[in-house]
Amino acid sequence: MRTERLFSSLRALVPVFVFPMLILSCGKADSFIGREVIDFDSSWSFSLAEDGIDASAPSFDDSSWRILNLPHDWSIEMDFEEDSPTGTGGGALRGGLGWYRKTFRVPSSWKDHRVCIEFDGVYMNSTVFVNGQQVGNRPNGFVSFSYDITPYISFGKKNTIAVKVDNSLQPNLRWYSGSGIYRNVRLVVTNPSRIAYSGTFVSPQLLSSSEAKVTISTEVEGDSAGLIAKTSILDASGLVLATGEAPASEGKAEAVVSIQSPHLWSIGDPYLYTARTELLSGGKVIDVCDTPFGVRTIRFDDKEGFFLNGEHVVINGVCLHHDLGCLGSAVNTRALERQLEILRGMGCNAVRTSHNPPAPELLDLCDRMGFLVQDEAFDVWRKKKTAYDYSRFFGEWYRKDLEDFVKRDRNHPSVIMWSIGNEVLEQWTDAAADTLSLAEANLILNFGHAANTSDGGTHVNAVLTKTLADIVRGLDTTRPVTAGCNETGTYNHLFQSGALDVIGFNYHNGDIPSVGKNFPDKPFIVSESVSALMTRGYYRMPSDQMFVWPARWDIPFYEPSLSCSSYDNCHVPWGNTHEEELKVLRDNPFVSGQFIWTGFDYIGEPTPYGWPARSSYFGIVDLAGFPKDIYYLYKAEWTDETFIHLFPHWNWEEGQDVDMWCYYGGADEVELFVNGVSQGRSSKTADRLHAEWRVKYVPGKVEAAAYKDGKEIGRQTINTAGNPSQIRLTPDRANLNADGKDLSFVTVEILDKDGNICPWADNLVEFEVNGSAFIAGVDNGSPISMERFKDNKRHAFYGKCLVVLQNDGTVGDISLKATSEGLGSEVVPLASVNL
Numbered sequence: 001m002r003t004e005r006l007f008s009s010l011r012a013l014v015p016v017f018v019f020p021m022l023i024l025s026c027g028k029a030d031s032f033i034g035r036e037v038i039d040f041d042s043s044w045s046f047s048l049a050e051d052g053i054d055a056s057a058p059s060f061d062d063s064s065w066r067i068l069n070l071p072h073d074w075s076i077e078m079d080f081e082e083d084s085p086t087g088t089g090g091g092a093l094r095g096g097l098g099w100y101r102k103t104f105r106v107p108s109s110w111k112d113h114r115v116c117i118e119f120d121g122v123y124m125n126s127t128v129f130v131n132g133q134q135v136g137n138r139p140n141g142f143v144s145f146s147y148d149i150t151p152y153i154s155f156g157k158k159n160t161i162a163v164k165v166d167n168s169l170q171p172n173l174r175w176y177s178g179s180g181i182y183r184n185v186r187l188v189v190t191n192p193s194r195i196a197y198s199g200t201f202v203s204p205q206l207l208s209s210s211e212a213k214v215t216i217s218t219e220v221e222g223d224s225a226g227l228i229a230k231t232s233i234l235d236a237s238g239l240v241l242a243t244g245e246a247p248a249s250e251g252k253a254e255a256v257v258s259i260q261s262p263h264l265w266s267i268g269d270p271y272l273y274t275a276r277t278e279l280l281s282g283g284k285v286i287d288v289c290d291t292p293f294g295v296r297t298i299r300f301d302d303k304e305g306f307f308l309n310g311e312h313v314v315i316n317g318v319c320l321h322h323d324l325g326c327l328g329s330a331v332n333t334r335a336l337e338r339q340l341e342i343l344r345g346m347g348c349n350a351v352r353t354s355h356n357p358p359a360p361e362l363l364d365l366c367d368r369m370g371f372l373v374q375d376e377a378f379d380v381w382r383k384k385k386t387a388y389d390y391s392r393f394f395g396e397w398y399r400k401d402l403e404d405f406v407k408r409d410r411n412h413p414s415v416i417m418w419s420i421g422n423e424v425l426e427q428w429t430d431a432a433a434d435t436l437s438l439a440e441a442n443l444i445l446n447f448g449h450a451a452n453t454s455d456g457g458t459h460v461n462a463v464l465t466k467t468l469a470d471i472v473r474g475l476d477t478t479r480p481v482t483a484g485c486n487e488t489g490t491y492n493h494l495f496q497s498g499a500l501d502v503i504g505f506n507y508h509n510g511d512i513p514s515v516g517k518n519f520p521d522k523p524f525i526v527s528e529s530v531s532a533l534m535t536r537g538y539y540r541m542p543s544d545q546m547f548v549w550p551a552r553w554d555i556p557f558y559e560p561s562l563s564c565s566s567y568d569n570c571h572v573p574w575g576n577t578h579e580e581e582l583k584v585l586r587d588n589p590f591v592s593g594q595f596i597w598t599g600f601d602y603i604g605e606p607t608p609y610g611w612p613a614r615s616s617y618f619g620i621v622d623l624a625g626f627p628k629d630i631y632y633l634y635k636a637e638w639t640d641e642t643f644i645h646l647f648p649h650w651n652w653e654e655g656q657d658v659d660m661w662c663y664y665g666g667a668d669e670v671e672l673f674v675n676g677v678s679q680g681r682s683s684k685t686a687d688r689l690h691a692e693w694r695v696k697y698v699p700g701k702v703e704a705a706a707y708k709d710g711k712e713i714g715r716q717t718i719n720t721a722g723n724p725s726q727i728r729l730t731p732d733r734a735n736l737n738a739d740g741k742d743l744s745f746v747t748v749e750i751l752d753k754d755g756n757i758c759p760w761a762d763n764l765v766e767f768e769v770n771g772s773a774f775i776a777g778v779d780n781g782s783p784i785s786m787e788r789f790k791d792n793k794r795h796a797f798y799g800k801c802l803v804v805l806q807n808d809g810t811v812g813d814i815s816l817k818a819t820s821e822g823l824g825s826e827v828v829p830l831a832s833v834n835l
């Protein structure tokens with residue numbers, strides 16, 4: 001078979017690097033003839049470089065450089081620095097300029113082939129050289145791109161690829177970017193005529209419950225004369241259900257096939273089909289490409305909200321930035337999957353990829369796990385929010401970046417809407433943030449624009465909105481276009497353009513009831529909501545006092561705790577509490593749903609604080625992946641599960657008033673006991689979505705008993721913890737796939753001698769790993785910790801920390817040992833296996 005022949009010749013000619021080969025096409029797995037997809041992540045030489053160094057030439061001496069595997073984020077390896085040019089908004093971790101180089105031998109048998117290199121994302125401003133010649137430059141740090149490097153390659157010889165990554169001009173983003181080739185890279189070897197990069201568009205249309213019509217467009221690169229594109233539809237078991245073909249003579253082919261009694265894709269049953277497209281020349285297959293897709297219908301209604309497959313679904317979504325906590329922005333499928341699993345646990349069904357194109361792996365996971373996605377393109381257009389952001393490149397690149405983004409993502413059933421921008425300053429006529437610091441830029445988005453910023457007539461910004469929406473519609477008419485707007489007035493240029501299919505407000509709950517009047521017939525979504533602030537494990541009493549921080553955008557905010565309370569009593573002035581938002585949605589059923597800012601904490605933007613805070617307080621889940629208490633409010637409101645979550649802990653000053661709260665599901669009311677003495681029953685009301693009590697603290701135990709129809713259905717006990725005395729290690733998985741990438745997230749808890757979690761514990765824990773794994777990162781969820789993410793030790797933060805193990809690609813046993821002074825050691829066995 002052709003594939004085998006190509007690969008064996010490659011192996012024979014590549015003594016230095018054995019490429020792990022993925023048989024993929026268009027980024028998706030299958031088996032076929034005529035296309036080889038080679039994982040190109042391993043063994044790159046890397047160095048941070050001074051400005052001016054040119055490492056593009058093959059002869060450049062990189063022998064002293066570090067060898068590493070991609071995906072790689074060099075910023076996450078650094079120390080936090082107060083004077084980092086990225087500012088605390090960028091996570092106080094430096095950017096800089098780096099070079100990656102890799103030498104690879106190209107077999108002479110590839111001579112008649114086309115060789116392309118695909119980058120899923122490089123932050124930022126990357127320039128690729130092959131054998132010293134510049135192949136291309138791509139400023140946008142979030143888009144995926146491909147270069148045809150055939151003309152630059154020496155066949156049968158050693159070749160050198162060099163990638164310059166310039167993230168030196170700072171700040172260029174309002175949150176942490178990471179730096180480097182932080183997503184996957186692959187080499188794709190095909191015949192000269194091939195299915196283009198992102199070259200298939202599979203568009204299903206449900207005609208009735210018994211039939212779906214699937215239109216398959218195929219773009220062909222190279223000489224397409226006489227070629228046929230033939231597409232087969234496979235069900236999830238691989239059975240061919242239907243086949244259609246069309247001539248590709250003009251570089252494009254369009255075939256229509258139908259699926260009888262289609263199995264619909266939904267949140268609860270995310271069923272995927274595969275469209276296998278073969279390119280035929282004289283009956284011979286010369287390329288093949290698999291495109292997973294799903295059959296589902298979406299409808300946004302101005303009066304009733306969102307419908308999936310005709311059924312009403314409230315979009316219970318969260319916004320996510322792209323970093324993965326202590327792993328930085330270096331993409332890892334398991335880390336993304338864990339995030340989605342945790343979010344699913346609270347009933348979340350949707351993600352907004354704020355504010356940029358995500359890693360393709362995220363969309364693959366959303367397809368497979370049944371999440372809805374608002375796929376967002378930009379945080380800025382022409383007007384800058386930070387000194388060196390994408391606005392510098394927008395004019396030259398917006399069309400290409402937007403087109404590539406839509407073409408890459410339009411086959412995903414999970415993607416239900418496109419956002420062309422977040423809070424772009426083009427909403428107004430007056431807005432310009434050119435002279436602002438990063439912290440100010442983050443704040444001015446929400447404070448202080450002149451009330452009426454319209455200058456009448458059709459403004460250039462409205463024209464630009466329409467231009468961008470039209471680019472999207474030119475490539476996909478099956479999903480609505482929206483934008484996250486924090487100017488809710490009808491004079492907002494984006495609204496004035498008439499080009500948005502769904503009106504999206506960021507915050508401004510007070511304006512929601514007038515949406516129907518101001519935007520007649522337009523469906524509506526809360527594209528961004530809440531922005532409440534919380535530190536896991538920190539409680540500021542009384543719980544009924546509200547902390548609205550910061551008070552002003554132009555005066556630095558400081559409060560000595562550098563913490564925010566976990567009682568849902570702290571939020572930014574443009575936001576509100578979590579409970580408030582749930583009530584607004586409950587009371588306005590025309591709203592399609594919301595995307596809460598944010599699902600997980602992220603690095604950077606530590607509003608309301610400045611240094612030494614360096615990561616966000618907005619998350620429902622902290623940076624280490626530990627749910628904050630508020631997670632259970634969503635579990636109560638968004639799932640049908642029966643549970644009790646009582647908080648806070650039971651270690652206070654004797655005699656102190658303590659506010660106990662409880663989120664619960666499946667019960668009518670909850671009774672609180674302190675050392676066995678009832679403190680009364682409490683329940684949710686129309687106005688309050690939790691039960692609560694104010695009690696005097698006495699050491700011992702506090703208990704919550706939940707009742708349904710008068711019968712006790714569950715009980716939770718929290719004991720006063722004694723002194724730290726032992727460590728508990730809980731891996732989220734004991735067996736890791738030996739692929740060199742799979743991870744185990746190990747929760748580390750500090751316990752007293754009886755096994756109670758010590759809620760105030762901050763003991764330093766040291767880790768030692770033996771066997772087939774290494775430490776990929778450590779964290780504890782503290783937004784102010786100055787400890788490195790890449791280390792073998794971590795202080796606990798309110799009783800917990802995290803160590804992330806990554807298998808090293810070998811099969812074998814793993815042992816993790818955690819040691820802390822005075823607490824002894826704890827060992828947990830894991831294994832790296834072929835799963």
Ligand code: GAL
Nearest residue numbers: 422423442445446531572597
């Ligand atoms: C919004 C913005 C987000 C984030 C958030 C913090 O205005 O869209 O990116 O900055 O505020 O509250």
